[in-house]
Amino acid sequence: MKQQAKEDALVGRIARQLGVAKSNAPALGLGDDAALWKARGGHEVVLTSDWFLEGSHFLRAKHPPDAVGWKCLARAVSDIAAMGGAPRCFLLSLALPPQLTGRWLDEFLRGLKRASHALGCQAAGGDTSRQDKVLINVTVIGEVPAGRAVLRSGARAGDLLYVSGTLGQADLGLEQLRRQRGMARASSAALRKHLFPEPRLKLGQWLAEKRLATAMMDLSDGLSTDLPRLCAGSSVGARIRMDCLPASSLASPAEARKLALNGGDDYELLFTVSARNASRLPKKFHGLPLTCVGAITKERKILLETERGIEPMRSGGWDPFR
């Protein structure tokens, strides 16, 4: 009768490849004006939107499309983890050059679907458009038991400051990717962390459930950029011990320190625990190291203790407007 609009054919393909049945309630958005979703009683809704833009957040010639698909969802889900929430569904806004609607899109959707399964976060809708660059925006909708979300504003002087995992590894992976010719392969632990980050969902939910974390955020732009945000949110300062930072063992000591302070894209959790509760925190959570890196101070400065003495910490992480 009539040719189906090309945009509709594309939306249909995305829905099929993400394994979304049209009749599924949360998937309604892929065939309707908007998605419908039911929040559980006694829960609050957690909402976040994240850009993932070619040229700014990934390079088309270097980042494999399945890693782009995985990472665009994983990094948005990391914001839900940082509130202590559980992701439920996501909206994908995708703008593409027409020549990428074939194999590139298939690979992208394969990585996205893998993340969707692994993170328990179902495709629910979105929007498509055409552009000369790949533009991605992901909105994740999650839930947290009412009153249990961990904000950036709850840190108090005397609280101890912790990070999960190791810091700087993803940035080291990015350096390796820049040196490789052509499309990157996840050929090292650092590259795997850069290409396929794993949001710390279980840890975030456990810290919220046990009321252990007084404040929390995820490390996406690097400790030296993100810690000032947590401190500003709580109207406090912090003192970091350089020798305590869980730097990557894969780089030289000097390089590893720099990466641990400034490297972005780790998606580890940064959180504070009252001194009284610190003994309740294990050294590892399901194999993931939890490291005390310093303490919260009343004085609103962010200081770094090194072997040379105490100095102000300089923000050297990722800032698109720097």
Added chain:
Amino acid sequence: MKQQAKEDALVGRIARQLGVAKSNAPALGLGDDAALWKARGGHEVVLTSDWFLEGSHFLRAKHPPDAVGWKCLARAVSDIAAMGGAPRCFLLSLALPPQLTGRWLDEFLRGLKRASHALGCQAAGGDTSRQDKVLINVTVIGEVPAGRAVLRSGARAGDLLYVSGTLGQADLGLEQLRRQRGMARASSAALRKHLFPEPRLKLGQWLAEKRLATAMMDLSDGLSTDLPRLCAGSSVGARIRMDCLPASSLASPAEARKLALNGGDDYELLFTVSARNASRLPKKFHGLPLTCVGAITKERKILLETERGIEPMRSGGWDPFR
């Protein structure tokens, strides 16, 4: 102590100019990892994301920034109206060239704030980045009483097909804008409709509440592109009477017919009502004309009755991948 990250300064400015107090629960996202929001009991959550991209959806040299701010929210809210829902809060993802973070951004936020107030939809969070073009993605979170959302899938053979308002006026406004030199002014009814569309929230909610509409969607890409989507959603066809279309009186009759069929950006509602209930539908709803333009058929074709006879309706609306 340290220079605040420029991105944080920008986020702070956006929050202040949108009149968002940091302590407001739904506004938390502007100073935290994610936004928190509580859905009302007995309601389902309605979710939609919409691109609004320079070059595709607006022209920087032609569209005044306050109209860009108004329209990026209004068109996403229109998807909520098309489900019979009420908007509650939104996430703004904004990528800008650095030279537009001054007056352009101020004007943009002024228009966005005006839409936020007018449509009852509060800023709750989002993301910022830097790009050489203005990229906007808006996610709107709304509510609808459980089980009352009007989907695209409920139309049945014999139902009558209605549209609100007039069709093609926004596209006529776009033509006027293209002919004007420099920045457009809302100097005509058609230009006002193109620059500052008004989502049909009250009508959508009333049709859902009274259970009058069996299926509904908003007309964003033009009747000839959108009607096939409603019909596909309901596995039905339709027969449209050309002489019934509420075409704009501002264009010549031939031009007006073409605009009514193919013109995009009207954000009027397209909905179906069972023949039994048609008498309960007023001719006007709060001054907005409601016009019967045809009927739903069992045969899955979309036909147009004109003075020359019956012909298949060709899709001639907006499709970014055409």
